[in-house]
Amino acid sequence: DVKVTQSSRYLVKRTGEKVFLECVQDMDHENMFWYRQDPGLGLRLIYFSYDVKMKEKGDIPEGYSVSREKKERFSLILESASTNQTSMYLCASSEAGANEKLFFGSGTQLSVL
Amino acid sequence: ELKVEQNPLFLSMQEGKNYTIYCNYSTTSDRLYWYRQDPGKSLESLFVLLSNGAVKQEGRLMASLDTKARLSTLHITAAVHDLSATYFCAVEGGKSGGSNYKLTFGKGTLLTVNP
Numbered sequence: 001d002v003k004v005t006q007s008s009r010y011l012v013k014r015t016g017e018k019v020f021l022e023c024v025q026d027m028d029h030e031n032m033f034w035y036r037q038d039p040g041l042g043l044r045l046i047y048f049s050y051d052v053k054m055k056e057k058g059d060i061p062e063g064y065s066v067s068r069e070k071k072e073r074f075s076l077i078l079e080s081a082s083t084n085q086t087s088m089y090l091c092a093s094s095e096a097g098a099n100e101k102l103f104f105g106s107g108t109q110l111s112v113l
Numbered sequence: 114e115l116k117v118e119q120n121p122l123f124l125s126m127q128e129g130k131n132y133t134i135y136c137n138y139s140t141t142s143d144r145l146y147w148y149r150q151d152p153g154k155s156l157e158s159l160f161v162l163l164s165n166g167a168v169k170q171e172g173r174l175m176a177s178l179d180t181k182a183r184l185s186t187l188h189i190t191a192a193v194h195d196l197s198a199t200y201f202c203a204v205e206g207g208k209s210g211g212s213n214y215k216l217t218f219g220k221g222t223l224l225t226v227n228p
Contacts (some may be wrong), residue, residue, distance in 0.1 A: 006209070019159070021117045035218075040203065040220065041220060042220035042221050043156075043201065043203075043218040045216070045217075048215065059217075092156075098199050100148060100159040102146075102148075102156070102203075102216065104155040105155060106154070106155045107155050
């Protein structure tokens, strides 16, 4: 069974902290994505990666960075967390090529106080 | 810039009734996806629509795509309580780099089916 695992279900951090959100997939997928989900706004793409060490900005990359050192792992980094980054963060992966539906992790609810 | 609009955003239905959720998008795209999200859970793929006129059905849900009108519909037939969830459409926004495909999501339709 395909699996995308996010390391934490809930996180509480303080303003200014550096935050790491980890995501691991076991499907040997080339593509990995980080979205944030906010009520009334749907899902918005932060960053994506189509290969190891490759990354591209999504629609809202400001305040975030990513790291993909291994194919199966994609990390989202909040360099200095702010309250407006309180959100549900969803990691997803997909195969390369056509018809790439996304497989999502269960999400990390991040609260920045 | 690709924009994806769903309507309605909130839908309350009685069991046994039929209804349609609409997904409009602003630029040309050949691929459209529907996802379902149960409360407190993550998103699960429902349908992948790959060409004009594509129709997919599973159970009480049927999705169709009209690329000329830039419109997809998700039709619910004889709704049951188990269909209560948030439904998202997502449109492929274009290819960038190697073999990745960026998806732009609608805001979601919260469907509540009442007994």
